[in-house]
Amino acid sequence: MNFLITGAAGFLGSALANHLVQQGHQVRGLDDLSAGDRAALSPEVLFTRGDVRDRPKLWTLLQDVDCVYHLAARVSVPESVLYPREYNDVNVGGTVALMEALRDVGVRRVVLASSGAVYGHQPTQPLHEDMMPHPHSPYAVSKLAAEHYVRTIGELWGIETVVLRVFNAYGPGQHLPPAHPPVIPNFLYQALHNGTLVVHGDGSQTRDYVFIDDVVDALTAAATAPQAAGEIINVGSGQEISVRELVALVLKTTGSRAEVVYNPRAAGGVLRMRADLTRAAQVLNYHPKTDLATGLRLTLQTDPRFRQHTPSP
Numbered sequence: 145m146n147f148l149i150t151g152a153a154g155f156l157g158s159a160l161a162n163h164l165v166q167q168g169h170q171v172r173g174l175d176d177l178s179a180g181d182r183a184a185l186s187p188e189v190l191f192t193r194g195d196v197r198d199r200p201k202l203w204t205l206l207q208d209v210d211c212v213y214h215l216a217a218r219v220s221v222p223e224s225v226l227y228p229r230e231y232n233d234v235n236v237g238g239t240v241a242l243m244e245a246l247r248d249v250g251v252r253r254v255v256l257a258s259s260g261a262v263y264g265h266q267p268t269q270p271l272h273e274d275m276m277p278h279p280h281s282p283y284a285v286s287k288l289a290a291e292h293y294v295r296t297i298g299e300l301w302g303i304e305t306v307v308l309r310v311f312n313a314y315g316p317g318q319h320l321p322p323a324h325p326p327v328i329p330n331f332l333y334q335a336l337h338n339g340t341l342v343v344h345g346d347g348s349q350t351r352d353y354v355f356i357d358d359v360v361d362a363l364t365a366a367a368t369a370p371q372a373a374g375e376i377i378n379v380g381s382g383q384e385i386s387v388r389e390l391v392a393l394v395l396k397t398t399g400s401r402a403e404v405v406y407n408p409r410a411a412g413g414v415l416r417m418r419a420d421l422t423r424a425a426q427v428l429n430y431h432p433k434t435d436l437a438t439g440l441r442l443t444l445q446t447d448p449r450f451r452q453h454t455p456s457p
């Protein structure tokens with residue numbers, strides 16, 4: 145098949161692109177490199193540097209494409225609180241521009257990487273796709289708006305749409321920006337460098353951490369699964385772990401005695417997150433394979449930034 149991946153040089157995009165070319169598919173990648181790293185992509189990926197809102201560029205890239213993965217986005221919840229307009233411009237404006245181009249060129253299917261963050265606070269767990277979303281950050285609002293645009297424009301123009309609500313993905317190659325780093329690579333880095341693991345809130349908040357290979361499995365299935373068209377589907381591990389437990393696991397796995405600081409005055413975000421995977425199993429035959437302890441070990445073993453600092457077992 146012929147694919148276009150927006151945000152191809154990012155953490156999820158590069159893992160997906162490299163997997164698809166390995167399977168023998170033709171893959172075009174678009175990324176403005178604002179956060180992504182072109183070096184993460186295998187040479188077989190046909191890469192173009194550019195903005196996802198650049199419609200003429202999209203028209204060219206979309207010729208003969210069977211399925212588009214839309215992953216280009218600004219992705220930090222705390223950063224979105226500071227710059228909501230930018231998050232709206234890229235995450236919502238970029239999605240609308242892409243959908244217009246899909247309509248113009250006539251592409252069969254689009255898969256949107258949305259987020260478990262759209263659920264916000266909910267009275268019960270696990271989080272099911274039919275629950276009413278209550279987004280709590282500009283990032284989450286932008287992902288929910290993107291979902292609505294993809295589905296609405298898709299319905300109007302006969303484009304098949306699949307929305308994947310990805311929970312907290314982690315694994316080798318995840319970016320570690322100095323401001324607002326994602327929690328797992330940041331904790332691993334601090335643990336290996338005898339730094340400080342800073343926990344926002346009291347650490348009782350829970351998250352559903354899903355290993356990159358499992359996310360790639362779900363994304364791959366979403367391109368062709370016949371029943372996926374028109375669906376919103378959770379992609380997580382189905383397991384819930386508190387940030388306090390995560391800290392203990394990171395320290396154990398790295399053999400580190402790094403300092404842990406709790407910052408109770410900082411908001412810990414949404415209290416609980418666990419994905420209900422019933423629909424993912426039914427529609428995508430998705431069954432996550434890697435538990436958190438294994439995923440952390442694989443990340444330490446395969447990510448060059450961590451490997452050289454990891455003590456041998």
Ligand code: NAD
Nearest residue numbers: 151154155156176178179180195196216217257259310313
């Ligand atoms: P990432 O930052 O590594 O990847 C996003 C990519 O988009 C980057 O390479 C960046 O350079 C690119 N980009 C940003 N603005 C762009 C623009 N205007 N034009 C073209 N490219 C642009 O993040 P990621 O973790 O790989 O996330 C990929 C997608 O998955 C995002 O849509 C994100 O919202 C979604 N998602 C990720 C997670 C996660 O835990 N990683 C969870 C839920 C949803």
